[in-house]
Each structure stands twice: as C-alpha cells, then as structure tokens.
Amino acid sequence: MPDTPTPATLHKSPGNAPTPGPPGAKPGSGTGGGGDGGRSVSERGRTVLAVGVVEKIAGMAAREVSGIHALGSGLARTFGAMRDRVPGGKSSIGRGIKAEVGEKQTAIDIALVVEYGVVIPELARQVRENIIDSVERMTGLEVVEVNIAVNDVHLPDEPEFEEEEEPITAPGQRPKLK
Secondary structure (H helix, E strand, C coil): CCCCCCHHHHCCCCCCCCCCCCCCCCCCCCCCCCCCCCCCHHHHCCCCCCHHHHHHHHHHHHHCCCCEEEECCHHHHHHHHHHHHCCCCCCCCCCCEEEEECCCEEEEEEEEEEECCCCHHHHHHHHHHHHHHHHHHHHCCEEEEEEEEEEEEECCCCCCCCCCCCCCCCCCCCCCCC
C-alpha cells in the first residue's frame, strides 16, 4: 500500500505542500489546514498527569496562604524531617497532600498545622480557593473537592521539631545515625 501515508510522512511535508488527510479524502481537503482531518489538537493524543504532579501543585498553592505552619500530620512531618536529613534525600513539597486523579477531574485531601490566632474557617476557604485555582489553571483538570483536615495548632513558644535526648551508647555498641 504505497498510497497510504504513514505518520512519519504526514509530518515531513515540504514547504506549503498539502498533506494527506484521512483515507478517501482528497489531498489538501482537511479542514485543519495541515492534514489533521478536522480534528482538534486535543483529539491527537492524551496527556496523563501523575498524582505527584497534582500533589506538588496543591502543596505549593497551600503554602502561599499565610497562617499555615506546616503541611501533614505529626507522623508525616516526623518521617519527612528524617527523610530531609538523609544525604541525597529530597524534601517533599506534596507532604500532607493526597490526590486522586482521573482523566478530567481530581479530588484533593490536605492535612494542615495552622498558626495560633488565625481564623481557621477563613484560612480553609483561602487554601481551598488557592488550590482549586492553581490546579485547574496548571493542569486543566476540574477540582471536584478539596478536603482540609486541621491536625494541630502551632503555638508561638513551641519548638519547630521536638528533639529527643541522644541515648548513651554502651561500649562496643554503635551510635545511632541521625
């Protein structure tokens, strides 16, 4: 079948020469002006977004709102702090965020630690609005819900991370690495 164009030949048309359209169509008769057979750009392939992409965008959007001390539950922050101390370890922008991503929609759950004194319902509204705006703008997905769990309130005199005293090692015993 030498008359049937391959995808490679469709993209290698010299200059302004018309490119073949769908089978049975006259050369140059495509409505998209480039042999696209009238198909829109969105019909020529799929874009798949990883869950981590949506989680990172939501994490950055949440951090833009003042009044948030940290993202994640106490356990997630503890594991994250340990991961940050490991050489070569990466800090996770999406820590404390879970997303479900479909082809056209996404749902997001976020866990927060807020600063003492903020009005939590107002903060939640701002976080929700900022996440929805950022995720929809950057991904094109419809955000169907943003569920916010406020897990703690950070008091001004609380330390950032509670450090445990280092245990004294017995002779012949290895010290624990940090």
